[in-house]
Amino acid sequence: MENNEFENQSVIDANDAPVGNDKLFAILSYIGILWILGLVVAPEKDHAFVKNHVNNGILISIGSCILAVIPFLGWALEIVLIVFVVMGIIAAAQGQKFTLPVVGEKITIIK
Numbered sequence: 001m002e003n004n005e006f007e008n009q010s011v012i013d014a015n016d017a018p019v020g021n022d023k024l025f026a027i028l029s030y031i032g033i034l035w036i037l038g039l040v041v042a043p044e045k046d047h048a049f050v051k052n053h054v055n056n057g058i059l060i061s062i063g064s065c066i067l068a069v070i071p072f073l074g075w076a077l078e079i080v081l082i083v084f085v086v087m088g089i090i091a092a093a094q095g096q097k098f099t100l101p102v103v104g105e106k107i108t109i110i111k
Contacts (some may be wrong), residue, residue, distance in 0.1 A: 018049045018095045025050050026092035029057035039110070042048050052097045055110045059100055062075045 004045065025044045030033035035057030038050045043050075064081055067074035084100055091098035099105055 022049050022090055023046055027089050028052035029053045030088045051110045053092050055108060056100050058109050059103060
């Protein structure tokens with residue numbers, strides 16, 4: 001009997017695996033308007049991993065702007081966005097893709 005411990009691991013697509021500064025730009029995409037860096041810095045702007053996190057950063061920024069003008073309820077829902085930011089930063093630091101619940105799969109700004 002052979003011990004094939006690598007047999008059960010999922011294969012990561014070459015376009016999805018973070019390389020170079022991908023993790024850095026993925027983390028920065030959750031901090032305010034810094035998601036713009038993931039859009040303009042070459043060659044990271046063409047990697048699927050960075051595009052996924054930049055898309056999340058854009059959606060969070062838009063949601064934050066909308067919720068900021070809604071008194072009380074909007075301000076309370078900002079806490080949910082902060083939780084999504086923390087979840088996204090953790091996923092980016094671990095080199096994993098993260099899709100925002102509910103809207104992340106339906107709305108794709110960066111393809």
